[in-house]
Amino acid sequence: MSAGQIAALVAAVAFVVLVVMLVITLGKLGKTLDAATDAIVKANENTDPILVGANQTITHVNTQLERVDGITANAQAVSGNVSALSSVFTATLGGPLVKTAALSYGVSKAIRVRRKKKASKLAAKAARPERKSKNR
Numbered sequence: 001m002s003a004g005q006i007a008a009l010v011a012a013v014a015f016v017v018l019v020v021m022l023v024i025t026l027g028k029l030g031k032t033l034d035a036a037t038d039a040i041v042k043a044n045e046n047t048d049p050i051l052v053g054a055n056q057t058i059t060h061v062n063t064q065l066e067r068v069d070g071i072t073a074n075a076q077a078v079s080g081n082v083s084a085l086s087s088v089f090t091a092t093l094g095g096p097l098v099k100t101a102a103l104s105y106g107v108s109k110a111i112r113v114r115r116k117k118k119a120s121k122l123a124a125k126a127a128r129p130e131r132k133s134k135n136r
Helices: 003-127
Strands: none
Touching: none
């Protein structure tokens, strides 16, 4: 065997080893791609029920929101009615009630002032010494 034949034999063996390693690597890559494909298929199969459930949930939420909108509209109407009622009450009874309160306050203050004057007159009269009459 010559040196060229030995070199060709070494190159052929190295090429065979390289091809064997490439086949092993491609086999593992093929298994990985198969596993990824299976995972994608399973995920796709499982997303349909999830999407159906999400769609039902959204439909239920929309129904509840419509009910809340109705309740809000009714609450707004009640608030408007209460506001109108308080305006009517203020217009019809507010003025006379304020006048009555002012009158009662004025009367009670006048009575207090009168009592105070009367009490001060009595106190002044009691503090004065009695005068003796000349007819004795």
